[in-house]
Amino acid sequence: MLFDTHVHLNADQFEEDLEQTIERAHEAGVQYMTVVGFDRKTIPKAIEIAETYDHIYAAVGWHPVDAVDMTEADLDWIEELSLHPKVVAIGEMGLDYHWDKSPADVQKEVFRKQIRLAKKVNMPIIIHNREATDDIVEILKEEEASEVGGIMHCYSGPVETAKECIDMNFMISLGGPVTFKNAKLPKEVAEAIDLKHLLIETDCPFLAPHPNRGKRNEPAYVQLVAEQIAELKGISYEEVSQVTTSNALEFFRIQA
Ligand SMILES: [Zn+2]
Numbered sequence: 001m002l003f004d005t006h007v008h009l010n011a012d013q014f015e016e017d018l019e020q021t022i023e024r025a026h027e028a029g030v031q032y033m034t035v036v037g038f039d040r041k042t043i044p045k046a047i048e049i050a051e052t053y054d055h056i057y058a059a060v061g062w063h064p065v066d067a068v069d070m071t072e073a074d075l076d077w078i079e080e081l082s083l084h085p086k087v088v089a090i091g092e093m094g095l096d097y098h099w100d101k102s103p104a105d106v107q108k109e110v111f112r113k114q115i116r117l118a119k120k121v122n123m124p125i126i127i128h129n130r131e132a133t134d135d136i137v138e139i140l141k142e143e144e145a146s147e148v149g150g151i152m153h154c155y156s157g158p159v160e161t162a163k164e165c166i167d168m169n170f171m172i173s174l175g176g177p178v179t180f181k182n183a184k185l186p187k188e189v190a191e192a193i194d195l196k197h198l199l200i201e202t203d204c205p206f207l208a209p210h211p212n213r214g215k216r217n218e219p220a221y222v223q224l225v226a227e228q229i230a231e232l233k234g235i236s237y238e239e240v241s242q243v244t245t246s247n248a249l250e251f252f253r254i255q256a
Contacts, residue, residue, distance in 0.1 A: 002241050003032035003248035004222040005173055006092075006126070006153050006201035009056075010035050010045035013205040013216055021218050022053060028220035029241065031055050032248065036126065038063035038092050040074070043081065050086040057252060058084070059126050061091035067102035067110040075113060082121040088252035090118040091126025092153060095139075098130045108139060115143040118150075124251065125150035127170075133157050140168055151251070154203050156185055159192045166197050171251055173199040176209035176217060179228045190232045195243045199251070200225045 004025070008014075014021055025033065036059045037046030043060050050058035060081045062070045081087055093114040095107050102110075118125045127150055129136050140146075149169035154177070155162060162172050172193055178186040190198070200222050202209075208217035209224040230240045249256050 001032075001245050002028070002030040002200065002222055002226060003034075003245045004030050004202050004204075004219040005034050005151065005199045005248050006175070006203050007033050007035055007219050008042070008204060008206070009033070009049055009219070010037055010042045011205050014218075018049070021220075022056075025219035028223045030219045030222055032245065032254075033057070033219055034059055034088060034248075034252065036092050037061070039066055039069070043078075047081065047084060047086070057086050057088045057254065059089040059091050060087055061089075061093045061114055061126065062110060063092060064094050064096040064107045064111065064128060065099050065101055067107040070110050075117060078114070079117055079121060082117075082123055087123075088254065089124050089126050089151070090114060090121070091150070092128040093125060094128035095132035095136050096128060096130040097132045104135075108135065111136075111139055112143055115139070115145050118148050119143075119145075122148060124148050127152050129153075129155075129157070133161055137161065137164060140165075140170075145169075149251075151199060154201060154207065155189060156183070157189075158185055159188055162189050162193055162197075166193070171199050171247065172197055173201045174225060174229065175201045175203045176207035176213070176221070176225065178232075179209040179224055180213065181210070187232055190229045195229075195233070195235075195240065196247065198229070198244055199248050200229070200240075200244050
């Protein structure tokens with residue numbers, strides 16, 4: 001049994017075949033999923049999917065790329081939704097220095113506000129990081145995010161930083177890139193970090209694992225991520241699926 005901890009089944013790419021996509025996931029042994037909503041359009045859709053399907057949960061937050069658009073009303077809305085029985089985390093949130101829609105100082109402010117909100121409602125956070133590792137780690141420290149902990153989603157940084165995050169009560173989630181031939185860092189992390197700190201994810205429809213790289217990604221492919229981690233660690237696929245699933249259930253505080 002597998003738990004895909006980061007999916008965007010709420011994206012337009014799944015509008016036509018959501019039902020079949022979830023069926024294919026079940027056939028591949030992926031029973032649990034967390035659908036991540038990150039703006040006014042994707043949050044209600046994440047909640048709707050979580051309400052419709054057993055074993056599918058939702059996370060709600062505001063994406064750093066769109067930080068300039070977030071209002072106080074949006075923040076209140078996220079706080080309200082945190083009470084929903086199928087909402088299991090706040091996020092994704094974080095910093096993204098690849099795109100320049102939102103200036104860094106605005107992103108940082110919106111990131112800090114969401115960490116404070118998560119602490120107020122006592123929920124873990126999901127971190128999106130693109131080219132901003134140092135600033136993210138600094139803010140997590142300053143805001144004492146260790147109090148709630150969280151997930152470093154689709155982690156692609158060095159082993160040292162992963163350890164620093166684990167010390168702050170964070171899980172390291174590996175996605176499709178760990179299967180890419182040239183992805184040195186995610187492979188090093190898969191080898192070096194104890195399985196008890198690892199989660200797996202697809203981030204679908206993005207970042208499809210090898211040999212589906214470049215195609216639309218979907219939760220069934222999280223199997224490929226688990227297989228790659230098993231190979232790198234020299235352990236069985238069953239062990240990887242069992243431990244990462246129980247890690248995720250515990251992390252999201254789900255009674256299985
Ligand atoms: Zn995402």
